[in-house]
Amino acid sequence: MPREWDAKTYDALPLPHQQWGKRTLGRLNLRGDETVLDAGCGTGRDTAALLDLVPDGRVIGVDGSTRMLDQLRVKLADRLDRLEVIHGDLTKPLGLAGPVDAVSSVATFHWITDHPALFANVARNLRPGGQFVAECGGEGNVARINAAVEEVLGATGEREQVWYFAGVEETTERLRAAGFTDIEVDLLPDPARLEPGEQLWSYLATVVLGSHLDRLPEEDHEDFVRSVAAKLPEPVVDYVRLNITARRA
Ligand SMILES: C[S@@+](CC[C@H](N)C(=O)[O-])C[C@H]1O[C@@H](n2cnc3c(N)ncnc32)[C@H](O)[C@@H]1O
Numbered sequence: 066m067p068r069e070w071d072a073k074t075y076d077a078l079p080l081p082h083q084q085w086g087k088r089t090l091g092r093l094n095l096r097g098d099e100t101v102l103d104a105g106c107g108t109g110r111d112t113a114a115l116l117d118l119v120p121d122g123r124v125i126g127v128d129g130s131t132r133m134l135d136q137l138r139v140k141l142a143d144r145l146d147r148l149e150v151i152h153g154d155l156t157k158p159l160g161l162a163g164p165v166d167a168v169s170s171v172a173t174f175h176w177i178t179d180h181p182a183l184f185a186n187v188a189r190n191l192r193p194g195g196q197f198v199a200e201c202g203g204e205g206n207v208a209r210i211n212a213a214v215e216e217v218l219g220a221t222g223e224r225e226q227v228w229y230f231a232g233v234e235e236t237t238e239r240l241r242a243a244g245f246t247d248i249e250v251d252l253l254p255d256p257a258r259l260e261p262g263e264q265l266w267s268y269l270a271t272v273v274l275g276s277h278l279d280r281l282p283e284e285d286h287e288d289f290v291r292s293v294a295a296k297l298p299e300p301v302v303d304y305v306r307l308n309i310t311a312r313r314a
């Protein structure tokens with residue numbers, strides 16, 4: 066199962082994800098009675114927006130973090146009649162009753178390193194003709210932060226691939242191989258500026274550096290986050306977003 070998240074701190078942060086969500090959901094073309102899957106729904110910000118987009122339909126939220134889903138269930142407690150919540154891994158069978166009409170995903174796919182398995186699973190759970198819109202970190206994403214992490218870890222630090230920032234061509238090819246058509250993929254630099262100090266540290270710890278922190282003892286977390294922050298030229302997360310729009314053939 067994917068790693069756990071600090072859902073409450075996540076929701077308290079100034080997240081550029083809100084804009085990414087609007088941008089991504091804005092590419093959906095819905096009548097209002099469809100079933101839509103929110104892949105990596107987290108605490109449910111876009112799940113709620115999807116429920117608004119399909120007043121006569123249903124939304125299925127899938128996420129690998131129980132803490133994110135607990136927070137979602139609290140926030141959307143009065144909307145669970147049209148919402149199914151699944152704790153699952155997006156690269157594994159999801160156990161849906163049937164294929165959905167559309168799949169949407171925000172800020173999730175770069176946490177998954179096996180994109181062929183991911184896209185095959187999305188295709189498997191999407192009806193022919195169904196819409197697929199997604200965004201995630203893409204090629205070049207958080208390069209400055211990665212450089213700072215490298216510096217802090219030094220020669221002795223543990224190395225393991227924690228993210229996968231895919232490019233346009235490989236993504237287009239994988240989507241085609243997984244059975245998608247009408248494929249549009251692009252990369253968009255979208256840096257996020259934070260307040261230096263507490264806000265930057267909290268953001269880095271909660272949103273960006275979690276997988277590194279998982280590997281460090283608790284007592285080293287604060288030091289690691291502050292050391293990475295200190296190596297950044299400015300309090301900016303140098304995001305580059307990979308945007309995907311496609312249709313299941
Ligand atoms: C940055 S959060 C984004 C959440 C939400 N979409 C948003 O924009 O706020 C990434 C989410 O992806 C989920 N995730 C990562 N890998 C996953 C996987 N293999 N299967 C399901 N969920 C996964 C995490 O649990 C987390 O909730």
